[in-house]
Amino acid sequence: MSRDSGTRELVAQALQDTRYAPPRQAERTVEDWASRLAAHSAQAAQHDAVDRELLRQSEELLGVMWSRGHWRPADVVRLTRRRLKPAHVSLAVDLIAAEARRYSPAALDRRWAEQLRELDAAVPRWSAEQVWLAEAAGRLRLDRFSALIHLLELLRLWGTAPALTPVGPVPGVAGQHAVLTEPVAGEPKQLARIRALLAKAEATTYAEEAEAFTAKAQELMARHSIDEALLAARSGDRTLPGSVRIGIDNPYESAKALLLDAVASANRSQAVWDKQNGFCTVVGFDADLDAVELLFTSLLVQGVTAMNSGAVQQGGRSKAFRQSFLVAYASRIRERLSAATAQAEAETTAGNLLPVLAARQEAVEEHTTVLFPRLRKGRAIRVSDLDGWTQGQAAADQANLHSPAALP
Structure with a gap:
């Protein structure tokens, strides 16, 4: 030997x-x-x-x-x-x-x-x-x-790690899945602009500025998603939805997963939480997945910052308060994002937009079922602190996503 x-x-x-x-x-x-x-x-x-x-x-x-x-x-x-x-x-x-x-x-x-x-x-x-x-x-x-x-x-x-649900091509076969993974023309520049806006929203100490920067970012995301959907429909593109994994870390992982679900739903995607392994799998079309990743990260930073800010009173240090705060924050963000998405769709002049978006939503639902055939809905998260709920909703209001009239 x-x-x-x-x-x-x-x-x-x-x-x-x-x-x-x-x-x-x-x-x-x-x-x-x-x-x-x-x-x-x-x-x-x-x-x-x-x-x-x-x-x-x-x-x-x-x-x-x-x-x-x-x-x-x-x-x-x-x-x-x-x-x-x-x-x-x-x-x-x-x-x-x-x-x-x-x-x-x-x-x-x-x-x-x-x-x-x-x-x-x-x-x-x-x-x-x-x-x-x-x-x-x-x-x-x-x-x-x-x-x-x-x-x-x-x-x-x-x-000893378990096998996971596939979310993309393995190294060496990316060329076979290029339509699912490569950015469309101009996307890197658009994503860089969105990242810059969200970074400004996270850095500012003024709620009005954070609202404006985040709203503008959501507006760019929604427009890009709609443009991509219409372009794909006109070209006859039969691209299937893809998926990404986004980490969900302790503490308060249930509330954070709820926030990610809110962001995913507003961006025509579906989130499936794997609590044991600490992530959510988000299923959607490529531009929407980019939007979900960017916006969730930013809104989580803004929400945790608000929760830990000086506005939180001494009674807000308890686990019940923080859980209630983040659940309320996620609930309110869901409403705001849904409204912003509806507004972006209403402002689009294309006559065939609704059937196109409905077809994409159906494709996302079907692909989610294929990936997770035994998927079950989770139980609602209990909240037990009224003050935490109230402050969480207020923080979400400050991060609301209605398009501003103008942005410098």
């Missing part, structure tokens, strides 16, 4: 044993294998071989998560953050960046590439494969034994 094959088999056995170890024995199994790998790599030549093999098999595991498990980079990082520690998250980003080297930019759909950039995983942070773990350990201030423990814990988590 060659030295390389021996190292390969040793690493494979380590990953298999730690992955399938019973929960009560997992910690001991991880420590035992970290010790064995550290001892095996005591010599410089073996050290490099072990680290290269750990990297290679980690990349293969990620490839399986993409292709069979339908995970995406942001999902993997979110899972790691929810279950493990910041050091594990840093290692996760390193491994995602390493695995991404396998693909040319053309092999990645737009949202996949965006996630890599947002995670700072577009380019590996280490100088060479044989030193990747040593450099990561130095950055995290871990000795080799501790670094191996963190890595094995991370790979155990990934190896």
